Amino acid sequence: MTTKQVIVIGAGASGMMAAGRAAESGANVLLLEKTERPGKKILISGKTRCNLTNAREWDDFIAMYGSNGRFLYSAFKHYFRDDLLAFLRHYGVETKIERGGRIFPASDDARDIVKAFEHYLADNGVQRQTRVPVTDIVVDRGRVVGVQTESKAYPAAAVILAAGGASFPGTGSTGDGYRLAAAAGHTIVTLRPALVPLVVHEVQRAQSMQGVSLRNVRLTAYQCAADDVSLSMLPTRDAGRGIMGKRPRPPIIESRMGEMMLTHFGIGGPVTLQMSLAIVDALEQGPVSIAIDLKPALSAHELRQRLQRDFDRYSQRSYRNLLKGLLPQKLVEPFVEMTGIPPDKRGHQIAAEERERLLRRLKSLRFNIKAPLPLAAAMVTAGGVSLKEVDPRTMASRLIKGLYFCGEVMDIDAETGGYNLQAAFSTGYVAGENAALFVRGIS
Secondary structure (H helix, E strand, O other): OOOOOEEEEOOOHHHHHHHHHHHHOOOOEEEEOOOOOOOHHHHHOOOOOOOOEEOOOHHHHHHOOHHHHHHHHHHHHHOOHHHHHHHHHHOOOOEEEOHHHEEEEOOOOOHHHHHHHHHHHHHOOOEEEOOOOEEEEEEEOOEEEEEEEOOOEEEOOEEEEOOOOOOOHHHOOOOHHHHHHHHOOOOEEEEEEEOOOEEEOOHHHHHHOOOOEEEEEEEEEEOOOHHHOOHHHOOOOOEOOOOOOOOOOOOEEEEEEEEEEEOOOEEEOHHHHHHHHHHHHHHOOOOOEEEEEOOOOOOHHHHHHHHHHHHHHOOOOEHHHHHHOOOOHHHHHHHHHHHOOOOOOEHHHOOHHHHHHHHHHHHOEEEEEEEEOOHHHOOEEEEEEOHHHEOOOOOEEOOOEOEEEOHHHEOOOOOOOOHHHHHHHHHHHHHHHHHHHHHOOOO
């Protein structure tokens, strides 16, 4: 290799795409990976099925990245979903669309995606080295001249930093990219866990409900303590990031219908993960609480009428048995305790005030949020290299000539559904192409 080579740091989704595209565009490319094999995070994505991208329309797709979505316009215009799917078909990978527009390989096997990229790298002559951690990007007079590893220096005319985030460190994403970028002079937007379960203050209550999976419930997050939430504050529609034209009204942070789970430490499951970043950011501003509406299809008035009707109809049943018709079995005893209604009290003996107590819990089961689980437990890292310092048309550093970024190392994150991988593939493609043009003296 000569000093005219492109070095790509990190063989994840964005790094493999960047290396392949740079080589395809005429550059000599060396791909350095710190672990023993490429694509380790791809292999565990989508529960090993790999949710590649999503079938949503353009505007809805971009909205999933929040305010930073506009940074991706240029990259997506250059290389987007149809291009990715055509690329995979070329390497024999057919895909399918599932609920929510999620796109997976038809085989349900993430290994097929990694194999496709390995063929892409081989077809274009990319040199690969594994178990090679990069310790420094070498810069001389504002220009990249190479990288330093634990054992040797490698010259380069361009470097693409694709080292991933700081979540799932077992896959190699241990935050190296942020350290390398910061050492080169780049600003790192505060790192936070995204798509992460949440720890509650009422841990004993959570433990009493541990393992309960809830479907078709409404989860709402508030910028206030749980005691300050009233039934009048319950929203009836989704609001939050990625929901077009639906900004929440304070103190509501976000509200979504979906599936969630109660755990030994707090809450998890799909809708919790979707809302987690907004909650993590809100915790910096003050107390945050959540309310679970277990009966979102009924208004408070309608639920009040149903409770009265059921308690009259089954007047000889005990309160505990009446609850069994309203709740999952594992929630019955916690609700007996929370409402303070004797479990053996008959339906006809339960007073209106007691029914109202139950109604408030059914419509607004509340917890105060303590913290997210650690960054290592998150599916995605929010924060990273400031987008103000990256050219969105080329993924080039605005500070260092010959330095490019792609993937999760930048301050880009999205909800679940294939959006994070699409951003990785698209930014990797653009970074690889433009790094090759740079070293060939075309740009």
